[in-house]
Amino acid sequence: MITFPFSTNTLVRDIVNELPKTSDVFKKFRIDFCCGGNISLSEAIAANGINEEAIMEELRVVFEKYSAAETDLEVWTKSDSTTIIDHVINHYHRTSEEELSLLSPYVTKVSRVHGDSHPELLKVHELYYEFKKELLEHMAKEEAVVFPLIKQLADGTVENREEAINMIVELEKEHDHAGEILRQIRSVTSDYTLPLDACGTYRLVYKRLEDLEGLTFMHVHLENNILFPRYF
Template structure:
């Protein structure tokens, strides 16, 4: 079975065609959202990644998910209204819930284990910076930008440039959030748990890592599917 992409395919286009390849890119630390507009070969070369095992892993995802069409219409063929609704329901709402639920555990782990693991103080600081940024970001999208985007389908809309400027601002915020997540992954050594990690410690690392994946998909859907329709 031949994959529908090659080494010269843009990273973002691979994820568009097969969303679950994002798991492979995350494992290899290849940025498929903010930095996904480059060929796969260049992304691999920039990180000194060997192409053969990378292509084998991507092919495995493609073969396993060949019959899985989950969310494919949302990624490629749906109207902007449907994509916005999907983002709100499947990314914004769960994100805000997880930010609220996980924060007490992040605080607890830092207080209980911080003396023995000083990196947890940095995790705590980065987490609350991430939380603040994402709450403000999602509120801006829901109350200001998404309603404005829906107006852009009207060719006579008067404030088109203002709306485009909002999109540019959101993309910069995405870059900042991506940097926070990069620092979280670095300070936790790829979320590697120490030998004395308790259940709460484990829960915090696993859930932050899972939220990282969801955030990357959220940003990818906006940066590479929704926003280009208006710029």
């Protein structure tokens, strides 16, 4: 039997790096494993008022179920930077662009139709479009400017290392802000809790917003905790 490898002293990001499926546990307990993952599990437990025994038990269950499997992010920890960048662009950027385009009219419709009786939807609409604008600009900058610099860092051809590092730090700050917007959406929607009178479109919007949150957090985790630290 494989020994459970994590303790309350383990960094949150290291737990997710080792076993990505634990991200579902951290999401459930509202622990930020991407932008805020550089703290110990004990610090995260204290900061969020979580029952230590409960979260450790859920982590053990996930470990026992999934530890034997070769998972997506475990592969990326062993991959070169160019391979990771190509994966980020093809899997996360293209998917996010498509979903932001498809989801937008539904967010607008729900806020227009139900905003009077559910004013939180007006705030969701505002936050969503702020998030959409920032994420699209962020991904475009990554592809046009920063990712090419990271590839140059990787092969030793970068002309100004300090400038490249500063741009990576700027991306991390943008990740932090995107994460904060998503946390605000989750708060405004009371963890995506649907009202009794929610119609089909209302339900669709909440489900897809929550899925978009998960996609974004995994996107940020791959960059913040696997790709970027190679160059600091």
